[in-house]
Amino acid sequence: GAGVSQSPSNKVTEKGKDVELRCDPISGHTALYWYRQSLGQGLEFLIYFQGNSAPDKSGLPSDRFSAERTGGSVSTLTIQRTQQEDSAVYLCASSLAGQGTPYEQYFGPGTRLTVT
Amino acid sequence: AQSVTQLGSHVSVSEGALVLLRCNYSSSVPPYLFWYVQYPNQGLQLLLKYTSAATLVKGINGFEAEFKKSETSFHLTKPSAHMSDAAEYFCAVSGPLGGGSYIPTFGRGTSLIVHP
Numbered sequence: 475g476a477g478v479s480q481s482p483s484n485k486v487t488e489k490g491k492d493v494e495l496r497c498d499p500i501s502g503h504t505a506l507y508w509y510r511q512s513l514g515q516g517l518e519f520l521i522y523f524q525g526n527s528a529p530d531k532s533g534l535p536s537d538r539f540s541a542e543r544t545g546g547s548v549s550t551l552t553i554q555r556t557q558q559e560d561s562a563v564y565l566c567a568s569s570l571a572g573q574g575t576p577y578e579q580y581f582g583p584g585t586r587l588t589v590t
Numbered sequence: 591a592q593s594v595t596q597l598g599s600h601v602s603v604s605e606g607a608l609v610l611l612r613c614n615y616s617s618s619v620p621p622y623l624f625w626y627v628q629y630p631n632q633g634l635q636l637l638l639k640y641t642s643a644a645t646l647v648k649g650i651n652g653f654e655a656e657f658k659k660s661e662t663s664f665h666l667t668k669p670s671a672h673m674s675d676a677a678e679y680f681c682a683v684s685g686p687l688g689g690g691s692y693i694p695t696f697g698r699g700t701s702l703i704v705h706p
Contacts, residue, residue, distance in 0.1 A: 478633065507693070516680065516698035517634075530693060565633060579694070581626075581633030 476500065478582035480566050486588045487556055495551040495585045499568030506549050507579065508541060511563040520564075523549060524571075556589045563587070592617040592683045596697035604705050609653075609668040611700050613681035616662065623664040624682040624694060625655055634680060640664060651675070676704045 479498045487493050499506050508520040519533040523543045534540070538556075543549040553560055563586050567579040597612040615621055622641050626634040638649025645657040655666045664681060678701050682694040 509696075517696040519693060519695070522693055567634075577692075578624075578636050578639065579634075581635070583631065583633045 478566055478568055478580050480564075480582040480585050482585060483583065484586045484588075486590060489558060489589055490555055492552065492554045493556055493587065495553075495564050495587070497549045497551070497566030497568075497582060499547065499549070499566070500580055501547075502570070503568035503580070504546065504571050505569045505577070506543060507567045507569075508549070508551050509565045509567065510535075511565055511584070512561075517565065520551070553587075556587075558589045561587055561589045592621065592685050592695050594681050594683050594695055594697035596679075596681050596700050598700055599698065600701045600703060602703040602705065603671045605673055606670050609666070609671045609675065609702065611666040611679050611681075611702065613655075613664045613666065613697060614662050615664060615681070615683040617683055617685050619685040622684040622692065622694075623655075623657060624684070625649065625653070625664075625666050626680045626682065626696075627651075628678040628680065628699075630677075637666070637679075671702075671704050673704050673706065676702055678702075 481496045506523040509517040511517050521541050522530045525546050526543050538554045541551045563584040565584045567581045569577040569579045593616045595614045624639045625637040627637050628634045637653050638647045640647050640657045648654045653668045678699045680699045681697040684692045684694040
């Protein structure tokens with residue numbers, strides 16, 4: 475497919491379990507972003523990758539959250555010891571570049587995480 | 591620092607009526623401004639963007655927005671609403687951050703409701 479894909483589309487997990495969310499960006503897009511969308515809260519920035527490095531991790535809400543990107547392509551967002559407040563839609567976006575000019579972001583459909 | 595305020599979490603219009611969604615921004619540098627639309631269970635899609643060229647920006651689906659520096663506003667309009675316009679709309683501001691990155695800050699969103 476030509477767009478950004480995310481998996482799984484829905485994830486229900488028990489409190490305290492770890493979860494991994496995956497993002498496949500558009501081929502050739504060097505910049506990748508993770509956001510969290512909670513009801514009525516808009517989009518909360520989590521982390522940004524330029525290539526495989528993450529120059530800005532300022533949005534990660536706690537040390538239970540981590541992310542990596544390999545091969546300049548696929549990214550995984552990991553949440554350890556999930557809490558109920560982690561329940562949200564996690565959106566991934568990619569763009570041609572994050573440096574020097576605001577290229578359009580292309581968003582995936584999101585992963586809806588529910589922590590019970 | 592940059593921020594976005596979207597006035598009104600919900601806007602309700604009749605089909606065929608004018609659509610006006612309000613966005614005010616705050617930025618310490620000349621901003622880049624965006625409007626995105628999110629349909630149910632989908633990711634965000636770019637409607638239009640302002641990048642310091644023409645102050646009146648035309649986007650997809652008949653939407654347009656006008657950048658007014660004196661009012662720090664970037665309101666979204668459409669002359670005649672269609673039922674298919676019902677969605678969540680997000681305003682975003684972006685400017686050069688540390689390292690030259692452009693990570694947009696999103697507003698909380700405005701839900702557009704269109705009545706037949």
